[in-house]
Amino acid sequence: MKRIVFMAAFLAAAINAGSQNAEPVDDFKPSPVNQPGHAYPMVDSQGRVKAQLFAPDAKYVQLDIGGVKYDMVKDEEGYWTGVSNPQDVGFHYYQLVVDGAMVPDPGSLFFFGACRYGSGIEIPAPDSDIFALKNVPHGQTHEIYFNSPSTGEERRAYVYTPAEYSKNPDKRYPVLYLQHGYCENETSWPLQGRVNFIMDNLIAEGKAVPFIVVMTYGMTNDVQMGGLRNFDIKPFQTVLVDELIPYIDSNFRTLANRENRAMAGLSMGGFETRLVTLARPDVFSRYGLFSGGTYSPDDLKDHKDVKLVFMGCGSKEFPDGVNNAATALNEAGFNAVSYVSEGTAHEFHTWRRCLYEMAQLLFK
Incomplete structure (x- = not known):
């Protein structure tokens, strides 16, 4: 058995080395x-x-x-x-x-x-079709500014509204608050993440219900690499929950309740999502962590009516972690889903795929 395992590892290493050293085409x-x-x-x-x-x-x-x-x-x-x-x-x-x-x-x-x-x-990528610009109805990405008394600033956010939003003036929509990673900002999901095209394509194919996506800057205090243990979520939590959400609910046709509100984020944004959702279970009913850690049954013991817990990462990250966490949550009675992006690591294609998968589960 040891010899078989050794040979399998040797062959895998050889194949990987071969792909790195292959003659350029x-x-x-x-x-x-x-x-x-x-x-x-x-x-x-x-x-x-x-x-x-x-x-x-x-x-x-x-x-x-x-x-x-x-x-x-x-x-x-x-x-x-x-x-x-x-x-x-x-x-x-x-x-x-x-x-x-x-x-x-x-x-x-x-x-x-x-x-x-x-x-x-x-x-x-072989699945780049998920964020391709296609001949489908296109939503709009709005650049908005909202007042933040807690920071003394006018802060910026981007808001995606689905294609039908402007054609249905009496309809209200659920909202996903989607956070970027460390050393990124509110432009990262719209540009690198291709959020609007992912949503346009899913909605056009009938794979996702139409909903609004809000993306804002998540860093309200300085944190250095390696210093996350010192990160204080409260300033951003105030901006998000007490300032941005009321602005969105007042200026867009939202379903302004916990049942129709979700939060997700990648990496540092997942870390923020985890902290905010644990602190404010009254605000969000659906949670998503993209390469941003996991939840345990004990974490969610006071969240019995949470509708969805989504945890994803790349296959080169910690796939066992998200899979095992989802199993434990499901066994404890939660609706938990794990997703592993094959062949990717801590990078945007992992997170595009996570959004693509989670969006199909939201608000159904």
Whole structure:
């Protein structure tokens, strides 16, 4: 038995090493999130990224993606070109290193992530159809500002309303409050997450009931990486529960009650979701954690009328954790669902898939 296990592990390692070291194929195509008219960066069918930068006076340039730096080579005209190893499918932040300075790639669109506006690239996934722009009725994503007395600021949020919203002036809708991750902001779900297209497609296919999605900035106090134990949820909880939700209920046609209100988030946003839903079971009836931890039966002992507990992550994260947590919750009488995104880690395609799966279960 030990020999069989050893051989299986050896073969798996060999296959993985082979995929990393396979000869690059010559089928690079521009990334779908490039600046208009820019051919670079490019992606091939194996998930490799090819970047190019014109910097004739630079001494060295590197492509920095997935925590690995790849040296780029300069040609006679002053163009630096470099290629990465295969990346997981989905969206990734990256940057270029020019003589030691971290800079965005001028060929890519800019996204807020990793605590900065910078470059992003899309590695085509076999299920990218779930967030594709299709010929279906499209909802609207509204940029709104609401007053926050607790912070002394006018704060911003994005609100997705389904395509039928403007055509049914007497109809009211349930609401999902959806949070971003650490070092991201309220633009992250609309841009990187492709929320509007995921919702448009699900609703058009009859897989999800129409509902509103609200996305706002979740960081109301400073927290450094590694310092989550010191994070105080109360300031953001006040903004969300006492300021944003009343604004949304007053300015959009919502079903303004706990039964028709859900909260979910990715990573740090999942951590926030867990803390808020545990502290305020009177506000939300459906909870979603995307790579953001789990709930236990003891956590929810005072939440007996919760309608749905959704917990998801990538297969390269902690799949046993979410699966075991869902089993324990179901055995305790809760409606719990676990989801594992195959082949992905702590990244946006995991969270797009989580939203796609959870949205089909909400408010039914």
